[in-house]
Amino acid sequence: MTALTLAPVAGRAWRTLRTSRTAVIGLAIVAVHVLIALLAPVLTSYDPIANDSSEALLGPSWSHWEGTDQYGRDVLARVLYGGRYALGVSVTATLLTVALGTVVGCAAALRGGWFDDVLGRVLDAILSVPSVLALLVIVTALGTGPSVIVLAIAVVYVPQVVRVVRGAALAVVPADYVTAARARGEGTWAILRREILPNITDVVCVEFAMRASWVVLLISSLSFLGFGADPPTPDWGLMVAENRTAITVVPMASLAPIIALATLVVGLNLAADGLSKAWGVDRIREGN
């Protein structure tokens, strides 16, 4: 997006933040998570992947605030570093998904006709396959690793973003300024960027926050099933999977990543709720 379209959005976002308490709380929670992930090496002196068998399965103490897991790794350090994987992969995946979905959705609304019809059918067919199965097949085919997971998430979620954006763009396409731009002989891409996009930024932003919360959940589920982050990577879903069996011995080792995961998603959901309410985007209906 160019500076031309960004400036009014920033101003509007600032006004929204002053009025919507929900959005402020949500974004603040997300910001805290980002800060923690960035400052993880400062906040803890432990190495999140260093094994120490003499310290395995300890409860919370002064030296290990949240105890240790079965390999003697510090749970707090793993939780703090875990945000890096969760945030890094999900923000990249969501950016790619929403960007692709926005472009395709706008193009479908703008072009209409057979392109729109065929696209709608294909997207419906993709949506009919369960996302977990599609993810598993893609990850099995291309191997694990952050870039594959980003790609897999995009394949699974782009159809839904396309539908939402297409719906929002359809409301803009009949407007006089779009007709005028067409009459001026501007190309599809120019109309898309200068006339349509600035008018659906609110929908796209809400979609981003909402989609991000789903992506975080999906990535953690994938890690939990053993198809996401490779061990010893510190990742919350993986931590729950590893420490679940010892949950009666060291409950904190499972609870800490759960709390981290839940607060991040609650933050994203609150942000999506607050923004959609402040901007009048019907979030629940958009979401489906």
Added chain:
Amino acid sequence: MLSFVARRIAAAFGTLLLSSVLVFLAVQALPGDVATQVLGKDATPDAVAALRTQLGLDQPAWERYFDWVRGALHGDFGTSLVSGKAVGGEVSLYLGNSALIALITVLFAVTGSIVLGIVAGLYRDRWPDHLISTVSLVGMSVPEFVVATVLVLCFSVALPWFPAVVLYGPEASVGQLLPAVWLPALALAIVMAAYIVRMTRTSVIDVMAGEYVTTARLKGLSTWRVVTRHALPSALLPTLHVIALNVAWLAGGVAVVENVFNYPGIGKLMLSSVQNRDLPVIQAIALVSAVVYVCCNLAADLAAMALNPKLRTRGRTR
């Protein structure tokens, strides 16, 4: 109206056909030759070639696709590469076990969340609404495996009421599986209910602000009658689609929860067949899920049409 129904059903078949092509292509794209995988790396080229002929892998892709679809229409999905059994029978065995969970989940989630959503909508911005909205926000913010883990901690470890894992195989009877069904169903219902509660709440608020509800109130009808007879039928209309989508989501959503509880259902079969690259089984599961998705959407559309006279005359709905 009849032509609308016919068109909607035709569209559903079109979608299904397209998804079968996509599923077939996606599974073909999985790396590794099936014949080499079955026989192992040390197999002689002759043996590999013989198995390729036997599995029909030497045919062109489109011919194999038509063979597969023709078989699937007759209930023949080929044989599993791992167990050597007929895929159709194996999948339906696991599917039946999952249907047990799905049935209980849908029953709990739909009734519970509609009631909660209506209460939240009617008491908008008062404490019942705040409580229900907060709980549903948390419900949609935690993944299924977390809900399942917490439930195990509460109702299997702290209070030993339900088994934490299932020890039976796929052939277990309903009676053997029944004690183990409740926790997975509850976990799925909690995650699923969060969305339906929010949708119901919003549409109840929308409808209660409508003019015909005000008219009904001014006529002097009791609140109970206004809500049940005038507001609810139209308030539940948009909720239908969310319910349909969530039921369709169950087809994939069970994967995580079933693995937490080691429940012998379609989700567990899905995971193990992906791990073993059991292509015929993956294809069959994907196709069955697509059928469930398309049927749920079709049912929601037709039900919405039956409830809403306006939709009957309009050309198409989305």
